[in-house]
Amino acid sequence: xxxxxxxxxxxxxxxxxxxxxxxxxxxxxxxxxxxxxxxxxxxxxxxxxxxxxxxxxxxxxxxxxxxxxxxxxxxxxxxxxxxxxxxxxxxxxxxxxxxxxxxxxxxxxxxxxxxxxxxxxxxxxxxxxxxxxxxxxxxxxxxxxxx
Numbered sequence: 001x002x003x004x005x006x007x008x009x010x011x012x013x014x015x016x017x018x019x020x021x022x023x024x025x026x027x028x029x030x031x032x033x034x035x036x037x038x039x040x041x042x043x044x045x046x047x048x049x050x051x052x053x054x055x056x057x058x059x060x061x062x063x064x065x066x067x068x069x070x071x072x073x074x075x076x077x078x079x080x081x082x083x084x085x086x087x088x089x090x091x092x093x094x095x096x097x098x099x100x101x102x103x104x105x106x107x108x109x110x111x112x113x114x115x116x117x118x119x120x121x122x123x124x125x126x127x128x129x130x131x132x133x134x135x136x137x138x139x140x141x142x143x144x145x146x147x
Contacts, residue, residue, distance in 0.1 A: 006066065006067025007039060007042075007045050007046070007065060007066055007067065008039060008040050008041065008042040009067065010035070010060075010064055010065045010066070010067060010072075011036075011039055011054070011065070012040065014060065014065075014072075014073075018058065018064070021112075022036050022037060022040065023078065024040070025057065028069055029050070029053040029054060029055065030056045031046075031053060031054070031055055032052050035050070042145035045066075045124060045125060046124065047124070047136055048123075048142065051065060051066075051091070052079070052144075055077065055078075056077075056095065056140075059074040059075060059076060060072050060073075060075070061073070061075065061077070061137075061138075061139050061144075062124075062137075062138040062139045062142055062144060063131075063137055063139055064139050066128050066138055068123070068128075068131060068132065068137075068138055075146050075147075076147040077139060077144040077145060077146055077147060078099075078145060078147050079136055079144055080143060080144075080145045081117075081143035081145075082121075083115070083121055083122050083141060083142060083143055084115060084116070084117075084118040084142050085143070086118060086140060086143050087112075087115050087116055087122070087127050087130070087141065088096050088116060089140070090130075090134065090136065090140075091116065094134070096112060098112040098116065101130070101133075101134065104115045104133045105129050105130055105132075105134070106129070106133075107126065107129060107130070111141070112124070124138075124142070127141045128141055
């Protein structure tokens with residue numbers, strides 16, 4: 001699945017700046033090398049679980065990993081909420097309706113409603129679209145907080 005997400009660029013930069021090879025990253029994360037190479041080629045983006053493992057190895061934010069910021073600060077994160085709770089908080093704080101968010105992001109109201117009620121959990125691709133469209137942190141939406 002090709003996307004405009006710049007994960008592969010951040011991954012390449014992190015590997016180079018940390019003098020790691022894909023085999024090293026596979027060993028540290030437990031992610032199959034073939035899967036890592038599909039990320040590096042931009043053919044796929046990682047699951048929430050795999051993105052968390054990669055971010056932990058490099059001590060970076062999802063915002064950096066997915067190209068929402070160029071700033072890469074070494075920081076540690078913990079998961080302290082769920083995407084459903086964070087999406088509910090975002091709607092409450094912003095005052096936006098699901099209709100308005102749908103118009104801003106192109107995500108259907110039905111999908112937004114299923115996330116809001118917790119019937120479904122958004123993928124990282126969907127959280128990326130929300131974060132980009134609403135100018136908020138992907139880490140926040142994913143339920144990740146700095147330690």
